[in-house]
Structures are given as C-alpha cells and as structure tokens.
Amino acid sequence: METAPGLPEIEAARGRLEGVARVTPVFRSETFSRLAGREVVLKAENLQRTGSFKIRGAFNKISTLGEAERAAGVVAASAGNHGQAVAWAAREAGIAATIFVPADAPMAKVDATRSYGATVEMGGASFEEAVAAARRHVEASGATFVHAFEDELVIAGQGTIGVEIAEQVTDPGTVLVPVGGGGLAAGISIALRELRPGARLIGVRAAREQTIADGIAVKAPGELAKQILGSTLEGMLEVTDEEISEAIVLLLERTKLVVEGAGAVGVAALLAGRVEGDGPVLALLSGGNIDATLLMSVTRHGLSAAGRYLVVRTKVPDRPGELFKLLSLVTEARMNVIGVEHRREGLDIGVTETGIELTLGTRDEEHCDVLLETMRSWGYDVQRLT
Secondary structure, three states: OOOOOOHHHHHHHHHHHOOOOOOOOEEEOHHHHHHHOOOEEEEEHHHOHHHEOHHHHHHHHHOOOOHHHHHHOEEEEOOOHHHHHHHHHHHHHOOOEEEEEOOOOOHHHHHHHHHOOOEEEEOOOOHHHHHHHHHHHHHHHOOEEOOOOOOHHHHHHHHHHHHHHHHHOOOOOEEEEEOOOOHHHHHHHHHHHHHOOOOEEEEEEEOOOOOOOHHHOOOOOOHHHHHHHHHHOOEEEEEOHHHHHHHHHHHHHHHOOOOOOHHHHHHHHHHOOOOOOOOOEEEEEOEOOOOHHHHHHHHHHHHHHOOOEEEEEEEEEOOOOHHHHHHHHHHHOOOEEEEEEEEOOOOOOOOOEEEEEEEEEOOOHHHHHHHHHHHHHOOOOOEEOO
C-alpha cells in the first residue's frame, strides 16, 4: 500500500510543477458572501490547465518516471478530468498514454483527452470497471498505472493547492473541498494542517452515485485517502443535484465562471445552509469541464429550482382565438413566454377543451406566486408544474 506524503513531498511536487501548473486565483465573492451571510472566498482551480486540478497530481507522478517506465508508457482510468491531465502530461513528456473511461463519460472530456494525443478505450459501465480494465492493460503491456487518487505522488501534487491557499489567504476559516476518491482533499488537508492548522477542512460529496457531478462519482474514497482524511477531515456534507445545478447557474451568472458539477459542490453546500459557523469560508472550484449539452440542461434545471422558470398547465375552450386570448393576456402582463405547448389528449381534458402548457421566465419565487394569482384572476384553472 502507498504511504501518505508529507509537506516535504508536497513542496517537492510544487517544484516540479513550477511553470507547468498555474497558480490559480483566489477572490472574494460579494454575491456569495451576501447569500451565505459570511465572508466567502473562491479558489478558481477551474481555470487550471486542462480545466481542473488533476494536472497537478498527474504531472507530478509522470515527471518522476525512469527511462524504462517512460518507454513503456502510462495507463489511467478516468471519468474525464484525470484522463485529460494524464494525456496532457504524457504528451509533454513524450510518453504514450492509454486512458480507460466509463461508457457514460462526458464526450467533451473524452474528446479533449483524445486531442492531447492519448488512446481512449471504453472500460465498462463505471469508474471501478474502468480501473479494472486499465489494470488488465498494465499487466499485459508493462505500462505504469497512474491512479486518479490512490497514489502518494498524485496526492502530493494535489496538495500543492493547499500550499497556495495558505499563501493567498491569511485565515481561510472553513475550507470546502469536493470528495470523490479523496486524493484532492487528502493532499490539501496535509498541507493545511502544517501551514494553517486553525483551518477547518470539510469534504463535500454528491448525495447519490448517479449525479451530474461526474468528477466525484466514485463509490468510496481510496484506502490511502481514507486513512489520511480519517485524521484531517472535520466533517462530510452531501448535496443534491438540484442544489448543484443552482450553484452552477449562480457561479456562471454572478462570477462569470464556468464550473462543472463536482467543482460546484462546495458552493452548493454553502448556499443550502449546511456549513456550520459564521466565520470565513473558502470554496474550492475544482474543475470547469462541463459538457455544453449538460450545461444547457443544468441551466434550465437550476433556473427552475431557483424560481426563475415557471411551467404551468391550464385549459382553454377548444375554439378559434382562445390560445391567442391567453397569450395576449400573458403578454400584456409583461410575462416572458419562453415556450408554449398544447394538447388535446389526456384524461383530464374535456371533449371541448385544449390543454396548454406555458414556460414563463420569472425573477424569483415571489414573482412566480404573483403570476399564478394573476392567471387565476383571469379565470384560468392553473396547475404549477415546476
């Protein structure tokens, strides 16, 4: 079993990463500070090379390989971000890389991995099956396996974020870190325990395994990470996909930062009121590699959850002009109509009626209530769908 790295190993990793990994910015968010009622600082690791923190651990591992190991190449299993990082680091080192991905890995991440020159292979339905396929390839080829989190050098590389946080923020207070396999949280916690012993490290994970936070969709942390976090992590929080969606939308809208599901879990926990205390909070935005199609779906879902979309169902007489009358009233009331659907089939639709579904753009939950009451005052029987 791998042994836990210490601060000297993390400092050594930082030396290897100089000029390779970006020192990502930390900045105060007025919006999130107001919403949370406490000082909120964001560490924008989504602006890192390849779009996530993973480049730190992957490059640190690959840069230590000997000549024979480099000739045999490297292998990794990944849902996306680690695969991109290994592919990029291997390309920079002139090493061949083969990446095994789960069948449902986001195509944006798969395409990016290929663009860095790696061979991409499908490795089963889950991350765990992809790991098993990668290990079989290692046995057959003699290549070096670069594990996403169960590796001392990888953890040390991720720990360089903790060193940066200690240099950038005098009092980080509570530090919120996404947890999947646990390598990121393990590395950061080792650094902060030495450099900022007063900081509270809290892990945040998705409430279910099938989640939009694919970067942390791992059944359980690795054994090495679990060993480290058992003595350094002060708590673990869970967030739902709805909460993650709202956080992604708010980050995009208010800070102009594109953040993937795994990277937004800390902010989601904060906005959901699950982070105890009233002192400063630092949320790590661990990655920004979100598929464009998923981002559109998440945006719609997040806006609906935040009361920014209102979908209603009503009925009108099935005769000419009735739909026009309804839409005219909606327009006169300055409601923003995003979508209209009508159907004549359904158990609750009478023979002389037509069912109408309207998607309306709204300001907030209070505005939704006003619109519903307004439509009812016009004589329509309105059912809210979102």
